[in-house]
Amino acid sequence: MKDRLSGKVAFVTGGARGIGAAIVRRLAAEGAIVAFTYQSSSENARRLAQEIEAKGGRVLSLQADVVDSFALASAITEVARKFGRIDILVNNAGVLLLGSVDTFSIEDFDKTLAVNVRAIFIAVKAALPHMGDGGRIVNIGSCNAERMPFPGGSAYAMSKAALQGLVQGMARDLGPKGITINNVQPGPTDTDMNPKAGEFAQALHDLMALKRHASADEIAGMVAYVVGPEASFVTGASLTIDGGFNA
Numbered sequence: 001m002k003d004r005l006s007g008k009v010a011f012v013t014g015g016a017r018g019i020g021a022a023i024v025r026r027l028a029a030e031g032a033i034v035a036f037t038y039q040s041s042s043e044n045a046r047r048l049a050q051e052i053e054a055k056g057g058r059v060l061s062l063q064a065d066v067v068d069s070f071a072l073a074s075a076i077t078e079v080a081r082k083f084g085r086i087d088i089l090v091n092n093a094g095v096l097l098l099g100s101v102d103t104f105s106i107e108d109f110d111k112t113l114a115v116n117v118r119a120i121f122i123a124v125k126a127a128l129p130h131m132g133d134g135g136r137i138v139n140i141g142s143c144n145a146e147r148m149p150f151p152g153g154s155a156y157a158m159s160k161a162a163l164q165g166l167v168q169g170m171a172r173d174l175g176p177k178g179i180t181i182n183n184v185q186p187g188p189t190d191t192d193m194n195p196k197a198g199e200f201a202q203a204l205h206d207l208m209a210l211k212r213h214a215s216a217d218e219i220a221g222m223v224a225y226v227v228g229p230e231a232s233f234v235t236g237a238s239l240t241i242d243g244g245f246n247a
Contacts (some may be wrong), residue, residue, distance in 0.1 A: 004228055006031035011076055013066050013123060014093030014111070018191035019140060022216035025088055026224050028057035028228040032088065035060040035079040037072070039093075052161045066093045066119035066154075069113070073126035080130035088227045089127045091120040091139045096193060098152040109155050116159035117166070124170065133178030134220055136227040140219075141183040149207055158214035160185070164238050171236030174221050180235035184222050187242025190212045209244025 010027045014020040021044070026032045026104040034052070038045040038061060052059040053217045060082070080086050089239040095115040097108045099163025120139055127137070144153060145160035163183050186202045190196040196213035205211040222241045225231055240246055 002029065002030075002031055003226075004030040005088075008032040008035045008087040008227075009079070009085055009087050010090065010227070011079055011123075011127065012036040012090040012092055013064075013072070013119070013125065014038070016045040016048060016061070017215065018193065019189060019216045020090075020092040021218050022220040023223050024059070024236075025052065026217070026220035026225070027088065028052045028059060028088075029055075030224060030228075032225040033058040033060075033083055034100045035062060035075075037062050037064040037066065037075055037093070037116045038098050039063070039065050041185070043184065048186060063174040066123070067120075068189060072119060072122055076123065076130070080127075084110065085132065085211045086130045086165035087135055088135045088209045089123060089131070090125050090223060090227070091137070093119060094142075096156055098156065100152055101154055104152075104155060112155045112159050116156075117162045118169040120166065128174075128177075128179075129180060130226075131177075134177035135174075135177070136180040136231075137179065138223055138226050139167065139181075139183045140223075141238060142184040143185050143240050144237065145185060147181075150200075150203075156197060168236045175235060176181070180216040180226075180232070182226050182231075182234060182236070184219065184226060185238055185242065186219045187240070187245040188212060189216060189219055191216060204245075207245055208242070209247050212245060213239065 064071040142160040148157040167170035190213040
């Protein structure tokens with residue numbers, strides 16, 4: 001496993017904490033050179049980079065808000081120039097804003113779309129000139145794209161459902177180039193945003209076949225599979241890893 005991604009260059013958005021940090025660690029452990037963005041978690045980014053370098057990995061952290069299309073595209077271009085190309089793009093950065101449709105603000109609606117959908121489109125367009133045959137693109141979606149069993153999540157669920165159509169269409173565009181694109185759709189995962197001991201945890205577990213949160217490392221394992229050589233025939237798919245939340 002250490003050399004499974006040896007020589008590959010990966011770019012991960014929102015990689016300083018949570019699922020993103022687990023993905024950065026996993027891809028680096030499998031031999032990839034990993035660049036990742038962060039918005040405001042500079043200390044987390046610094047510690048993560050030091051951790052990976054201490055283990056002999058190659059890593060680069062960049063401050064970039066994915067809502068800023070110029071900053072995001074510039075970060076991708078910088079990484080491609082530094083390392084020669086981009087083989088793997090993981091669109092992990094996301095936002096979870098909840099509220100009933102009658103109280104949910106237009107500003108929060110626009111932010112949800114900007115982070116969860118538009119930024120992914122921008123990142124893919126920026127990475128493609130630097131990605132060749134065998135390239136891998138993965139978006140971190142959500143099981144809520146297919147099931148939203150509680151009130152207040154309409155905009156979030158819509159944004160994640162949009163990714164399903166996006167990857168199906170992009171798979172057709174990118175297939176002739178030998179590039180795959182897929183969604184990984186986590187269920188409840190133990191992060192700062194949704195801790196396993198949080199106030200909503202038991203209600204979530206009651207909806208699941210496996211009565212627990214996932215670890216971020218379990219989600220990273222699915223991502224590692226999709227970007228690896230065994231998944232070369234997987235594209236346009238939305239792969240759910242949710243402990244039976246949607247079962």
